[in-house]
Amino acid sequence: MTQLRELLAVEAGSFRLDKVDPRGTPGLPDSKAVRKDPKAWAREAVSSIGTELAAYQEKLFASAKSERTDRRVLLLLQAMDCGGKDGTVRSVFAGLNPTGVEAVSFGPPTDEEKQHDFLWRIERALPAVGHVGVFNRSQYEDVLVVRVHGLVPEDVWSQRYEQINAFETAQAEAGLTLVKVMLHISPEEQRQRLLDRLDDPTKFWKYNPGDVDERARWDDYQEAYQAALTRCSTEANPWFVVPADRKWYRNWAVATLLRDAMAAVDPGYPPADFDVEAERQRVRALSQGI
Numbered sequence: 292m293t294q295l296r297e298l299l300a301v302e303a304g305s306f307r308l309d310k311v312d313p314r315g316t317p318g319l320p321d322s323k324a325v326r327k328d329p330k331a332w333a334r335e336a337v338s339s340i341g342t343e344l345a346a347y348q349e350k351l352f353a354s355a356k357s358e359r360t361d362r363r364v365l366l367l368l369q370a371m372d373c374g375g376k377d378g379t380v381r382s383v384f385a386g387l388n389p390t391g392v393e394a395v396s397f398g399p400p401t402d403e404e405k406q407h408d409f410l411w412r413i414e415r416a417l418p419a420v421g422h423v424g425v426f427n428r429s430q431y432e433d434v435l436v437v438r439v440h441g442l443v444p445e446d447v448w449s450q451r452y453e454q455i456n457a458f459e460t461a462q463a464e465a466g467l468t469l470v471k472v473m474l475h476i477s478p479e480e481q482r483q484r485l486l487d488r489l490d491d492p493t494k495f496w497k498y499n500p501g502d503v504d505e506r507a508r509w510d511d512y513q514e515a516y517q518a519a520l521t522r523c524s525t526e527a528n529p530w531f532v533v534p535a536d537r538k539w540y541r542n543w544a545v546a547t548l549l550r551d552a553m554a555a556v557d558p559g560y561p562p563a564d565f566d567v568e569a570e571r572q573r574v575r576a577l578s579q580g581i
């Protein structure tokens with residue numbers, strides 16, 4: 292494990308969400324450039340990590356084409372309202388090839404989804420082999436909003452932690468690298484972001500009056516997050532909590548976690564399954580025109 296993974300990973304036994312400072316910046320390099328202008332430094336760093344991500348993505352895609360891998364990578368994002376999921380995706384995925392990326396958002400289940408087990412829609416949305424996926428919300432809504440609002444009885448939601456663990460373990464064995472990130476914001480920051488949305492007509496579309504009602508349940512949500520993070524942080528599929536009040540730190544931390552996960556997967560470029568020299572001769576022998 293690299294240092295940032297260690298700093299941000301949830302230790303199932305001892306983790307306390309209320310001890311994580313949403314304005315914190317753990318693992319930030321201690322350098323002159325960072326001290327001088329952390330925002331500018333992070334912008335540069337995220338852009339150069341993006342180049343690395345794009346290279347890993349191409350190799351993953353190429354090795355799947357030649358059927359040499361069952362690997363796929365999924366970044367799963369959860370957060371309180373205004374937590375910055377969309378902004379993180381925009382920043383971290385900026386340099387990737389859209390052909391190999393699958394982004395999925397989960398809202399309240401549709402009538403069809405309600406006919407099935409809660410993991411049905413999740414399994415269908417997993418990235419294909421060779422692809423990188425990103426989930427904006429996830430199976431965890433079924434132990435978060437569902438728990439807080441009592442949308443199903445407690446004896447139903449309380450079994451879901453183990454069901455999620457079993458599901459994620461089976462997917463890991465089937466080649467899925469899952470990077471689970473909670474973007475952790477403070478109530479003050481959420482309030483400010485809601486006000487910012489009301490001050491700017493180009494952000495009205497992001498404003499949801501329902502978010503203000505949900506805000507009244509802040510403590511219940513924190514409790515539900517605490518349970519999900521500790522009960523579903525496993526060896527194969529740990530949770531990471533990223534302090535997210537500072538957007539520049541959040542983007543750098545998530546990009547770094549994803550880069551490190553992809554570096555661990557790195558399947559390399561597949562070798563040619565044809566005779567390169569023979570093919571070169573055939574192409575050289577072609578006439579220049581038709």
Ligand code: ADP
Pocket residue numbers: 372396397398399400427428432433436437442499
């Ligand atoms: P976002 O806030 O992620 O930008 P939306 O405004 O469309 O997107 O919100 C999605 C809504 O869907 C959230 O209020 C969330 O709680 C709800 N939701 C997601 N999954 C479930 C679920 N399994 N059951 C009930 N509600 C859900």
